[in-house]
Every structure is written in structure tokens, then in C-alpha cells.
Amino acid sequence: MPGLLNIGVIGLGVMGQRMLARLAAHARLRPLMVWDADPQVLAQTVARHPHLRPATSADALIRSSELRGIYIATPPQAHIPLTEAALDAGLAVLCEKPLSTDTDAARACIARIERERRRAAVNFSLAASAGLSVLQQTFGIASRRPLGALRSVELELSFAAWPRPWQADAGAWLSGRLEGGFTREVISHFIFVLQRVLGPAHLLRSTVRYPVDGLGAETALDAELLAAGVPVRLRASVGGVPGAPADHNRMLWRASEGEIELSEWFGRIVQRDGTQERVLGSPEQHHVSGTVDLLLHWMAMIEGHSHSLPGFAEALAVQQTIEALLAGADKE
Ligand SMILES: NC(=O)c1ccc[n+]([C@@H]2O[C@H](COP(=O)([O-])OP(=O)(O)OC[C@H]3O[C@@H](n4cnc5c(N)ncnc54)[C@H](O)[C@@H]3O)[C@@H](O)[C@H]2O)c1
Incomplete structure (x- = not known):
């Protein structure tokens, strides 16, 4: 069997811990060293995982010299410098979204990656999902259009609270x-899917509601x-949707001869x-295959093989759409 791939993890908050848990029993990807700017978080992580070495x-x-790659799970400001x-x-770098x-x-980092042919990818959780494959097969450029022509895409999200529990x-x-909010944090995953399947999305109109304190992240969008000429409607809000699950998301792709709903x-x-x-598959099947595929593509990226993880340029394209949504033509 091919050898171990030692990984360093920087940023040991919610996502850093999740990735350590995912990698715990992995045959090849081995977290070896860890670092967090918060000494307490670093100490707690090493106490929980004694095989990890604190940097x-x-x-x-x-x-x-022992590492093949790093996983960056800090807040966005540190992503590009790291x-x-x-x-x-x-x-080789696997970095959390949003890119920066x-x-x-x-942009300068992307130009360098391309010029020097470096290995770098961004972790959008839907990149290795069965749902994305279904959408690409049904509506992607190479698709035979089994449901006819795509007419519209709708995305609706609601959160009982932000941040989520x-x-x-x-x-x-x-x-x-400055860095947070559900648009960057959650909608970015769906914009990634939209743009992977259809190509660049152009903003027609956006209304954003912010708290009056001038500091808090958006509460509605x-x-x-x-x-690709297809209208996309997007509605999201924190609180205020009676009966909706605590963290609800639903994407509906309507075509001339059918539709696909992903929630x-x-x-x-x-x-x-x-x-x-x-109903295609089950949530359990999709969860397992999504995790397995992410790790397979991550290993391929580290070893310089082809993979389908989003590169930095694709992640920047997502971020530009996200920032345009937040800049909103009509602010409330
Ligand atoms: N892909 C996904 O599904 C997904 C889901 C949630 C969050 N994220 C992303 O993951 C990243 C981290 O989110 P989180 O929820 O884990 O945040 P968090 O606040 O829980 O953890 C961030 C950790 O990074 C540390 N840190 C901050 N600056 C640092 C630096 N310069 N060097 C080293 N450590 C530093 C903090 O001390 C903290 O422990 C964000 O970019 C977020 O958007 C991705």
C-alpha cells in the first residue's frame, strides 16, 4: 500500500477538530503536527490526541521536513498568508473557505499557484457530494439533458440562530x-455548486438586511x-420562519421536463x-461517500494526481459572487 501522508493542521477550532475526527482512523492521511494561535486550544487538542505534536x-x-501537506482551518484573514x-x-495546501x-x-496567490504549478485546493463541503454529481449529469455542460432544459434555480435557507448552535x-x-455571516459561511457552498454546474453567476439584484449596530453580520438576504442564462432566486434569513428546521437549506433545480430538489x-x-x-440514495449513504471522496481527492491532490477539489481560482470566483451579494444593490 502507498505510504503515509503526514499532515499539519493549523487552526484547531470547530473545523480543525472535525477534520482531526475524520482523519482519526484514516489509512494514509495522518495528522502529525498541530498549531493554534490560542495556547489553551493547542494544549487541549494535544491532551485529547496524544499522538499529535504541538508546533x-x-x-x-x-x-x-516531515509534512507532505497542511490543512488550514483558521478564520479567513489568515488563509492566504499561511x-x-x-x-x-x-x-500541498487544503484551505478552508472562504478563500480570503x-x-x-x-489573486496574487492564484497567479503564483498557476505559474509554479503548485498543489492547493479549498474545502467546499459539497465538492465531493453525490448531489453535485447528479446536478452535473442532469444540467452540466456535457449533460444529455435527461430532464430537458433548465428553467430556474431556487435556493432557500433559514437559521433559527446565527451562529448555529x-x-x-x-x-x-x-x-x-467583516469576515462572518451566513452568506460567506453557508451560501458560498451553494454558489460553488451553482457555478461548478453552470459557470459564472451574475448578480441582478440583492437586498441585504444588517443589524443596526453597524458591526453584526447580515440577518436576511x-x-x-x-x-448560463438561467434565473436564480436566493432567499435566506435568521429566525422568523415558523416551523422551519433550525438549520434549513433547500435547492430546487426546475427543468422543462422535471426537477431536482436537494435539501x-x-x-x-x-x-x-x-x-x-x-429519492436518490439516503442521507447516511451520501454522508459516508462524501467523506470518503473528499479524502480520496485530497490524497490525489497531495500526490500531484488529478482531483476534483475546487482550486483557489474557483474559490475566488465563488467569493466574488458572495461579496457582490453582500455589497447588495439595495441595502435595507
Ligand atoms: N467547509 C465547511 O463545511 C466549513 C464549515 C464551517 C467552517 N468552515 C470554515 O473553516 C474556518 C474555521 O472555522 P471554525 O468554525 O473552525 O472557526 P473557529 O473560530 O471555531 O476556529 C478557528 C481557530 O483558528 C485559530 N486561529 C485564528 N487565527 C489563527 C492564526 N493566524 N494561526 C493559527 N490559528 C489561528 C483560533 O484560535 C481558533 O481556534 C473558517 O474559514 C470557516 O469559514 C468551513
Whole structure:
């Protein structure tokens, strides 16, 4: 069997811990060194996972000769500086979304990755999903259009609270206007899917509601986009949807001869054509295959093979759509 791929993990909050849990029993991807700017978080992580070695700094981790790649799970501001340092050290990078808060720095980093043919990808959780494959087969460029021509895409999301309860321990950045909010944090995953299937989306109109304190992240968003000539409607809000699940998301792709509805993070996929309705797979199957595929593609990326994880340029394209949505033509 091919050898172990040692990984360094930087940022040990909610996502860093999740990735450590996912990798716990993996045959090849082995988290070896960890670093977090918060010494308490670093100490707690090493106490929980005694096989992990705490680094003395991000630089020390990146300069370790034992690593093949790093996973960056810090808040967005540190993504590009840490990526640049990792590229200097010849490491393959898997970075969390959103790519960056600094578009110029992100562009320069992308140009470097392309010029130097470096290995770098961004972790959009739907990139390895069965739902994305179904959409590509049904509506993608190479599709035979089994449901006819795509007429519209609708995305609706609602959150009982923001941040969501499972992210309550995340830093203050998540509820702040500068780096946080559900548009960057959640809608970005669906914009990634939309643009992967249809190509660039153009903003037609966006109305954003913010709290009056001038600091808090958005509480509602209502927007229209156009992708490959197809109208896209997007509605999202925090609180205020009676009876909706605590963390609800639903994407509906309507075509001339049927539709595909994806909900619960693409865990539930329903295809309808004429009078027939088919549920494709189960949430458990989609969850397992999504995790296995992510790790397979991550290994391929580290080893320089082809993979389908989003690159930095694709992630920047998502971010530009997201920032355009937030900049909103009509602010409330
Ligand atoms: N792909 C997904 O499905 C998904 C889901 C949730 C969050 N995320 C993304 O993951 C990233 C992290 O989110 P989170 O929820 O884990 O946040 P978090 O606030 O829980 O954790 C971030 C950790 O990074 C540490 N940190 C901050 N700056 C650092 C630096 N410069 N160097 C080292 N450590 C630093 C903090 O001390 C904290 O422990 C964000 O970009 C977020 O958008 C992705």
C-alpha cells in the first residue's frame, strides 16, 4: 500500500477538530503536527490526541521536513498568508473557505499557484457530494439533458440562530460583518455548486438586511442572479420562519421536463419527472461517500494526481459572487 501522508493542521477550532475526527482512523492521511494561535486550544487538542505534536509556531509547523501537506482551518484573514508560507515550503495546501478577505492577495496567490504549478485546493463541503454529481449529469455542460432544459434555480435557507448552535464556540469573527455571516459561511457552498454546474453567476439584484449596530453580520438576504442564462432566486434569513428546521437549506433545480430538489446539505435528493418521484440514495449513504471522496481527492491532490477539489481560482470566483451579494444593490 502507498505510504503515509503526514499532515499539519493549523487552526484547531470547530473545523480543525472535525477534520482531526475524520482523519482519526484514516489509512494514509495522518495528522502529525498541530498549531493554534490560542495556547489553551493547542494544549487541549494535544491532551485529547496524544499522538499529535504541538508546533511552537505556524512557521515551525510549516518548516517541518516531515509534512507532505497542511490543512488550514483558521478564520479567513489568515488563509492566504499561511498558504503562501506553506507554498514556500513546498507543501500541498487544503484551505478552508472562504478563500480570503483580501482579494488582491488572493489573486496574487492564484497567479503564483498557476505559474509554479503548485498543489492547493479549498474545502467546499459539497465538492465531493453525490448531489453535485447528479446536478452535473442532469444540467452540466456535457449533460444529455435527461430532464430537458433548465428553467430556474431556487435556493432557500433559514437559521433559527446565527451562529448555529454547533458553531457557538467559534470565534467572534463568525457573527461579525467583516469576515462572518451566513452568506460567506453557508451560501458560498451553494454558489460553488451553482457555478461548478453552470459557470459564472451574475448578480441582478440583492437586498441585504444588517443589524443596526453597524458591526453584526447580515440577518436576511434576498437576491436574484443569472447563471448560463438561467434565473436564480436566493432567499435566506435568521429566525422568523415558523416551523422551519433550525438549520434549513433547500435547492430546487426546475427543468422543462422535471426537477431536482436537494435539501439538508444535499443529504436528501429527490428527482421528479412527469408523475414519477424518486429519492436518490439516503442521507447516511451520501454522508459516508462524501467523506470518503473528499479524502480520496485530497490524497490525489497531495500526490500531484488529478482531483476534483475546487482550486483557489474557483474559490475566488465563488467569493466574488458572495461579496457582490453582500455589497447588495439595495441595502435595507
Ligand atoms: N467547509 C465547511 O463545511 C466549513 C464549515 C464551517 C467552517 N468552515 C470554515 O473553516 C474556518 C474555521 O472555522 P471554525 O468554525 O473552525 O472557526 P473557529 O473560530 O471555531 O476556529 C478557528 C481557530 O483558528 C485559530 N486561529 C485564528 N487565527 C489563527 C492564526 N493566524 N494561526 C493559527 N490559528 C489561528 C483560533 O484560535 C481558533 O481556534 C473558517 O474559514 C470557516 O469559514 C468551513
